[in-house]
Amino acid sequence: MPGLDRYHRQMLLPGFGEEGQKKLLGSSALIVGCGALGTVIANMLARAGVGHLIIVDRDFIEMTNLQRQVLFDESDVANAIPKAQAAKNKIAGINSDVTVTAVVEDVNHTNMEKLALGGYSQGQWAGKPVDVIVDGVDNFETRYLANDCAVKHGVPYVYGGAVGTVGASYAVLPHTEKGDAAWEAGEASGATPCLRCIFEQAPPPGLNPTCDTAGVIGPAVSIVSNYQVAETLKILTGNLDRVSPTMLNLDLWGNTFRQFKVAKAYDVGDCRCCKHREFEFLDGKFGSSTTTLCGRNAVQITNKEAAGGKLDFTEIGQRLEAHGTVKVNKFMLRADITDNGEPYELTLFTDGRAIVKGTKHANVAKGVYAKYVGA
């Protein structure tokens, strides 16, 4: 166990102390996504002395990330370093007590559980389930995957999201199969509804703004992610009673901070995930699939379960016009987009499927889709 002196200031807090610090140093956290939210989360959890961080992200650092993604700098862009690896490099200099497992992969139903159960981890952390999953992702599909995994394996999950000037965060202390998790046993205040209790389905593709189409200001991300860090520290130090049972919603432009009471969502709902224990995203029933198209340098992205209804090309087209030429007809929307200096042609069809031209790599195509269409 490393010396605790450097953590003196936080150990002064009630309910923290040396005991809480030792818990942190013995804890493992999975940070899913290492963009604006994920870099703040990784930075603060590393400084707080969480013993092991698994950081997973498929992307490489771009110049437009630096406005808000606090762990990265211009040399990372110049050297084309993957986000997860760059985060690991920075943390090595911030707190050598912390072990970082960097995973440069797309998070999907084939690797989500491996990530959460320590399948990528090395040394003393190998094969050990994480103590918390923290959400730093930019799409609902991955959030539902993380939520499924959290409920299935009884791991707390701290949701967070920010776009434009608004953000939201909420900690899930999942209902477990046996009902014997620390937050369910004894005097604890109990499990909280899962993300699917609150939002049963992801919004249809193209409906939600993304940071790349609607913009984002750094403080919205910082506030949400630091709120997530606070909830995470409560969970990892065993201060489960202090975990907020409400969902934070904020708008920095509208000057509103609201706490929504969501506790009843579990009781009144009929959640497939935490009531029926059907993990539809982990099972690959929902979500997107990709096909590399023959001949063309192109990848097709299809949603396994069509959301139903047709996309509003007019609205999406208006959003994409800031990024390049957009052509719309009754059947499709075509946008020429330059992303991180690379030209892509994005063709979107009415049921939400898309063809991304300019790459043969599914990860790249999914990234372009998540950034400019949103899912």
Next chain:
Amino acid sequence: MIYLDNAATSFPKAPGVGEATAAFIANDAANPGRAGHRMAVAAEQALDALRLKLTRLFNGASHERMVFTLNTTDALNIAIKGVVGAQPAGVVPHVVTTVLEHNSVSRPLQALADQGAITLTRVDCDDAGFVAPADIGAALTDATVLVAMTHASNVTGTIQDAAAVGTLCRDRDVLFLLDAAQTAGVVTVDIEAMKIDLLAFPGHKSLLGPTGTGALYVGERCPGPGDAAAAGRFAPFREGGTGGDSSTPTQPALFPYYLEGGTPNTVGLAGLAAGVDHVLATPLAEVLAHEQALCARLIDALSGDDRFRVLGTSDPARRVGTVSFTVAGFDAPDVGSILDDSFEIAVRPGLHCSPYAHQRFGTFPDGAVRVSPGAFSTANEIDQLVDALRAIVE
């Protein structure tokens, strides 16, 4: 859904295929030959009956030489690697093929050429999509051991003169491998009359059976297991259990087991038997005429509109039921997605696993849209497709 992708696999399957498959797996799904108990024997007999049926359909000499495979690709690999592998050491044999081939022919051949195991000549076709048999003849050398050719292109649908090529090969003592992926079950394939030495075909296209079924007919001229004294053996592509004669240390020298190591897809083959029965009940010419009429309907509707360009001949009588075309201003995958998304019509955009054919017709790498009606497609479905295509380009 309007299904116009029968060149990839037929849908729907023949009446009775689903039932035969389900009945076999529910009642009879023993491993053929392996035990000698009555269920195993029955399974073996069912396979044997299907071998015979297929051999008669294609006019082969001996039903033991009808080898079941997983698909046409499997059959073609067994054939190509078997022939090339049988050549004496120190000789680099020459193989002739065409620009119209599917990757299931061109990839194994190219890989062998890259390894230095063969030299390869790829014969061109004309603008209409036909390979002149004389061009094949001109490509033959003293070192040529094999001509591997498709019977009908899966891009242009053009039917090649297999009999002429077969005769030419026979005269020059070269083996002739015919890829009948697009023709078996809809165009007459006559092993004897067309002088075919190796016939590869799928069970799941015009024979209307399940995927995972196919066969290779291996003619008498191919070096076989009994030809130890000859230059070489037609070596098995895979080796393993055959259900009988377990004592020999290597593959038993007996067709079809020589090339059929491993448990066969009996379930799929039970379905294929029902498909073949259906095919045998109707003259092939009728089915071909039906598919050609549907293609003619489509070609007629598209010709005269310069936004559409049909690849290959405009004469439907020289095609199987396959038409590929480009649409001005639209990439093929986009047309395919719109037809699926907005019109619920299934077609196949892209390169159709035949890059050389698309290079030949100037549609590489963008590809084309391929429409392939089947035995159960209707004129009304083609009309709906035409309306949709017009709506897209308007």
